[in-house]
Amino acid sequence: MYQYSQADHQLLLERVSQFRDQVQRRLDGELSEDEFKQQRLRNGLYLQLHAYMLRVAIPYGLISSEQMRTLAQIARVHDKGYGHFSTRQNIQYNWPKLEEVPDILDKLAAVEMHAIQTSGNCIRNTTSDPLAGVARDETEDPRPYCELIRQWSTFHPEFNFLPRKFKIAVSGAKHDRAAVAVHDIGLRLVKNDAGEIGLEVYVGGGLGRTPMIGKLIRPFLPAKDMLTYLEAILRVYNQYGRRDNMYKARIKILVHETGEEVFREQVEAEWNRIKDSALELRDEDIKAIKAHFRDPAYETLPDTDEAFENELITNPAFARWVDSNLELHKKAGYRIVYLSLKTKDQPPGDVTADQMDAIADLADRYSLGQIRSTHRQNLVLSDVKLTDLFSLWKELVELDLATPNYNHLTDIISCPGLDYCALATARSIPISQAITDRFESYDFINDLGDISLNISGCINACGHHHVANIGILGVNKKGVEVYQLTLGGSAREDASIGKIIGPAFTADEIVDAVGKVLEVYLENREDPEETFLATYRRLGQNPFKEKLYD
Known part of the structure; x- marks a missing residue:
């Protein structure tokens, strides 16, 4: 696990001190909420429906036991006794008091954590495979590359005011557990025929109101060129990305409107100008970071007991x-x-x-x-x-942490929805709990097998409903919360965007609708080994639509 350098520690202490002063000026009325907004967002502090929300970065999802105890203390002392883990591997606190946020950041800094760049139009927390370094299907451990990206992107002066937020994911395994295809930049570590480590580079993925799968713009980039190539992509985006319309400001729109080939040419041209700069990674640079992620002293053990x-x-x-x-x-x-x-x-x-x-x-x-x-x-x-x-x-x-449902129906991704979020148009949490109540039988969800169900409370898609096998989107229609169903999405190596199946359902109808979708699957799968996604892709929408709207 990476240990912060003296420079890292100093950076965090200075940032907390600066923000403590900014918070006090807001409390004293010297700053209006509009003037304070940009300062708080750059420290991970949102203003939600009922209170502020603080998002704490967990770089590439790695937490020490000491850090977890600090997160528990913050939840107990400064919140309502809990935290919420998000799809970016971060943790969020929904009820901190503004005057206490600098104290929270001090506690985080003491255990090498922070909330920097968890919001705003900048490069957000880099995410990765949660099984990095231990997975049997891994080609290369992605964590050192994530750490290099963290160091390069933190307070990058050129990319602190991008057209829109920017998200990077890195995977190093055969199976994609990091959803690289739906990120602004997705990197997959691979080996070429000579056995050299490099990266597949995907650009322009993302969800929200215009969901898109990332485009492969380079099938093999030598590892030494990772930062220079990222720099080139970000420079093209920073120069040409839309700033006149926030709904068209993500890089996915730029890639789509420019065209994949033209965008690739722009990136390659910029990269050729900068690839021999100081950002080129030397072997010793990569080895120095890899040294922080050496295998622990595993015992020699039999694989049976x-x-x-x-x-x-x-x-x-x-x-x-x-x-x-x-x-x-x-x-x-x-x-x-x-x-x-x-x-x-x-x-x-x-x-x-x-x-x-x-x-x-x-x-x-x-x-x-x-x-x-x-x-x-x-x-x-x-x-x-x-x-x-x-x-x-x-x-x-x-501890109620042993529910046997990983990658099963009730392993639901859900955003906070209208219970907390100021952007939401419908509730997500009650729907997820109703689905769990209806289909909690282990025998039933185990018979269904590998299946994903995700819920979002608005078009921003923080619940990743577009890339679920069964996706639910809550929207407000004439003052009533209704829920659209999408089918056929995937966030894995076979990434795809789900398609809306038809008219929306009310909150009272949506759980029954999910049940009908599952009935079609069980009645039509070729054998118990055929997954829901495989069955849907084989059958298409019609059998599901007929069952739902007969």
């Missing part, structure tokens, strides 16, 4: 959790564990202060002191011994 196998046979609840919430680890004798933040008793992505403290303790005892956050609003313990799984599971059950 008799006691574990016996528990699988005698304890069906444990067996269901193992089948659903575990991934194979690159090291024999270890497993990757998903902690589900999706229960019917809490909104998706929410975690209490007590749970955070307990997770930190579990990480210290079972997972080498580290936790990961995921873009699907769950948490991961990445290095758990096979022999510890049953003990860990029993503790997770007590």
Whole structure:
């Protein structure tokens, strides 16, 4: 895990001091809310429906147990006892008092965390595969490259006032768990025929009111050129991106309106001017960052355990959790564990202060002191011994963090919706909870298999509904909250945008509508191994539309 340098620490302390002064001037009436807005946004502070909301950056989703305890303390002392993990692997606090925000930032700085560039028209927190460094299908660990991007992008003077917010994701595995195709820039680490590490570069992905899949503008970029190429892309965007219309300001619109080939030519021309600059990464630069992400001292362990196998046979609840919430680890004798933040008793992505403290303790005892956050609003313990799984599971059950639903129907991505967000037009959380209540049976969701369902409370699509197999968009129609269904989306390596199936449903109808969609799938899949997405792509919309609107 990367450790901040003295320069990093100094930067954070100075930023907190500056913002403390700005907050005091706002409280004293020297700054109006409009004058204060740009200052607070650059420190991750939003003004929501009922209160301010603070978004804390978690670079590439990596959290130490010490950091998690600090997040718990902030939730307990400065909020209402919980935090909310977002699709950018960050954590948000919905109820901080303005006068206490500088104290929160001080506490974060003490454990190498901050809220810088979690808002505003700048380069946001870089996200990545939550299984980085431990996945069996990994070509190259993306975390060092994410850290290089973090250092390059933080307070970048040229890109602090972009036409619109800008998001980068990096993946290094065969399976895309970072949704690279729906980011402004998506990077996938690959090897060429000579065995050299490079990057596939995708540009122009994004959701919101105009969802688009990113375009592959370079199939192989040598790793040493990563920062110079990113710089070239950002310069073209900064120069030509729309500033006259915020709805057309994202880079996806520029790529679409310019044309993929012309955009690529512009980037390549700019890159040829700057690629031999000081931003070119030397081997020693990459090695120095990689040194912070060396493998821990894993034990040499067998990949089987008799006691574990016996528990699988005698304890069906444990067996269901193992089948659903575990991934194979690159090291024999270890497993990757998903902690589900999706229960019917809490909104998706929410975690209490007590749970955070307990997770930190579990990480210290079972997972080498580290936790990961995921873009699907769950948490991961990445290095758990096979022999510890049953003990860990029993503790997770007590904490209500052992719901066996990873990548199943009730593993729902949901934005805060109209319960919190000033931009929302409909509620998201009550709909997600109603779906979870209706379809909570493990046998049912397990029979459905791999399926994604996401909910957004407005066209901004913070719930990523466009790239869910089943997407729900809440909108306000003549004062009534209604919900559109989209089908066929994917955020993985086979990325696609879902299509609206037909007229919207009321809040009372939408759960039944989801049930009808699932009926069509179960009745028409070729065998239990055929996923919902494969069935939908084979059948098309018509059978689902007929069932929904007969």
